[in-house]
Amino acid sequence: MLAEVGRELLASGAEVLERVTSGEGAVDDFGFDPGLTDEVILPALRPLYERYFRVEVEGLENIPDSGGALVVANHSGTLPLDALMLQVAVRDRHAAHRRLRLLAADLAFSLPVLRDLARRAGHVRACPENAVRLLDEGELVGVMPEGYKGLGKPYEERYRLQRFGSGGFARVALRTGRPMVPCSVVGAEEIYPMIGESRTLARLLRLPYFPITPTFPLLGVLGLVPLPTRWTIRFGEPVTTDGFPAGAADDEKVVEKLAGEVRDTIQHTLNELLEHRGPVF
Numbered sequence: 001m002l003a004e005v006g007r008e009l010l011a012s013g014a015e016v017l018e019r020v021t022s023g024e025g026a027v028d029d030f031g032f033d034p035g036l037t038d039e040v041i042l043p044a045l046r047p048l049y050e051r052y053f054r055v056e057v058e059g060l061e062n063i064p065d066s067g068g069a070l071v072v073a074n075h076s077g078t079l080p081l082d083a084l085m086l087q088v089a090v091r092d093r094h095a096a097h098r099r100l101r102l103l104a105a106d107l108a109f110s111l112p113v114l115r116d117l118a119r120r121a122g123h124v125r126a127c128p129e130n131a132v133r134l135l136d137e138g139e140l141v142g143v144m145p146e147g148y149k150g151l152g153k154p155y156e157e158r159y160r161l162q163r164f165g166s167g168g169f170a171r172v173a174l175r176t177g178r179p180m181v182p183c184s185v186v187g188a189e190e191i192y193p194m195i196g197e198s199r200t201l202a203r204l205l206r207l208p209y210f211p212i213t214p215t216f217p218l219l220g221v222l223g224l225v226p227l228p229t230r231w232t233i234r235f236g237e238p239v240t241t242d243g244f245p246a247g248a249a250d251d252e253k254v255v256e257k258l259a260g261e262v263r264d265t266i267q268h269t270l271n272e273l274l275e276h277r278g279p280v281f
Contacts, residue, residue, distance in 0.1 A: 031119030041121050049088045057089045059235035065096040068135035070173050073183035075144035075151050078192035078211045082185050102142040135176040143169045152209040158189035161267050167259030174249035179238035182262050184269035187231030
């Protein structure tokens with residue numbers, strides 16, 4: 001299975017690079033290319049989604065068929081494959097086949113090829129202004145508030161949510177009056193079990209962390225192959241924000257309370273999914 005998926009990814013990857021470097025097809029100021037995404041990028045990810053991670057999705061009816069909404073998810077796995085699997089899940093499995101515009105960290109836009117690929121796939125630099133603009137334009141926006149703290153947490157802390165920053169995602173939702181959809185992902189924590197890190201290498205390479213797993217860097221490039229875990233993604237009931245009074249987005253207590261509600265919902269759902277989880281692999 002791994003060899004077959006690998007061959008498909010390599011073949012698709014060559015086509016992705018050719019299309020990305022061509023510079024054609026962008027449809028908005030952020031550089032999004034829906035044609036490239038549907039015809040090349042998503043097909044390249046589907047072998048991972050369908051046959052390698054065997055993703056099961058629940059609660060897609062909680063994502064509105066149209067209009068702006070904010071999908072708020074946990075983040076894990078050392079490398080951000082969970083964000084990409086979310087993108088496939090929403091596009092392929094949702095009744096309206098919506099596109100998920102993911103808010104990405106600055107690192108995704110710091111390297112030429114990665115930067116171009118992220119933009120063409122619809123990813124946008126994470127900041128309140130960009131999030132508000134996308135939501136006002138009726139886009140479905142994905143955010144993972146744990147950021148690097150979640151992505152690079154040690155294996156022994158798996159499925160324990162890290163701090164959700166300052167709750168800026170809740171402020172954005174309040175400012176636009178758009179709903180927030182809590183999303184819980186189980187399976188990504190085990191693809192690269194992070195048993196340590198090298199702060200020296202992280203500093204030299206200007207990375208937020210340099211992971212050490214049972215296979216990386218010991219096995220070199222082979223150590224970058226993720227373990228074939230089974231995934232479950234569950235979208236929870238929307239948390240509405242259109243009933244709050246004007247100025248609620250500037251009230252720190254309201255923002256903190258709303259962000260905490262979403263975080264608690266995600267953690268509770270993670271605990272529930274883990275309790276009834278089947279085989280990890």
